[in-house]
Amino acid sequence: MPNLVQLVNPGGEAKGGYNVAARPLNSLTGKRIGLRTDSAWRSFDFLACRLQELLSKEYPASEVVVFRNTHTTGGRGVGSDASAEFRAFARTIDVAILGLCA
Numbered sequence: 001m002p003n004l005v006q007l008v009n010p011g012g013e014a015k016g017g018y019n020v021a022a023r024p025l026n027s028l029t030g031k032r033i034g035l036r037t038d039s040a041w042r043s044f045d046f047l048a049c050r051l052q053e054l055l056s057k058e059y060p061a062s063e064v065v066v067f068r069n070t071h072t073t074g075g076r077g078v079g080s081d082a083s084a085e086f087r088a089f090a091r092t093i094d095v096a097i098l099g100l101c102a
Contacts (some may be wrong), residue, residue, distance in 0.1 A: 025095055028059045036086070036092035038069045051097060065093065 025031060033055055035048045052064045067089040090096065 004045075009076055028055065028062050028095065030039060030061045030090065031059070031063075031094040033059075033064045033068045034089060034096045035064065036069065036089075036096060036098045048097075 035051060037045055037048045048066060052066065055062065055064045067086060069083075069086065
C-alpha cells in the first residue's frame with residue numbers, strides 16, 4: 001500500500017477540563033501587571049514593549065513590570081519559569097501576560 005496516506009490531527013483531543021489558576025480580574029486599574037519575556041523568543045520582546053506602552057497609557061494607575069527569563073537553554077524545565085526568580089516575581093504581580101512556552 002505505497003499510495004496510502006494517513007492524516008493525523010496535530011491538536012489531539014482534550015482529556016478533560018482545564019485548571020483555572022485564578023479568577024479573572026474585573027479591571028486592570030491599580031493592578032501590578034507582569035510581562036514575562038524570554039531570550040529564546042525575541043520577537044515577543046516587540047509585543048511586550050508595545051503592551052507595556054499601551055497598558056501604561058490605558059491604565060495609568062497601574063504598574064507594568066517585566067521579568068526577563070535569561071536562563072532558557074531550550075530544554076523543557078531547564079531554566080523554566082519554575083525557577084525561584086520567576087516564582088518570586090509572580091508573587092509580586094496581580095496579573096501576568098506570558099509569551100509562548102511560558
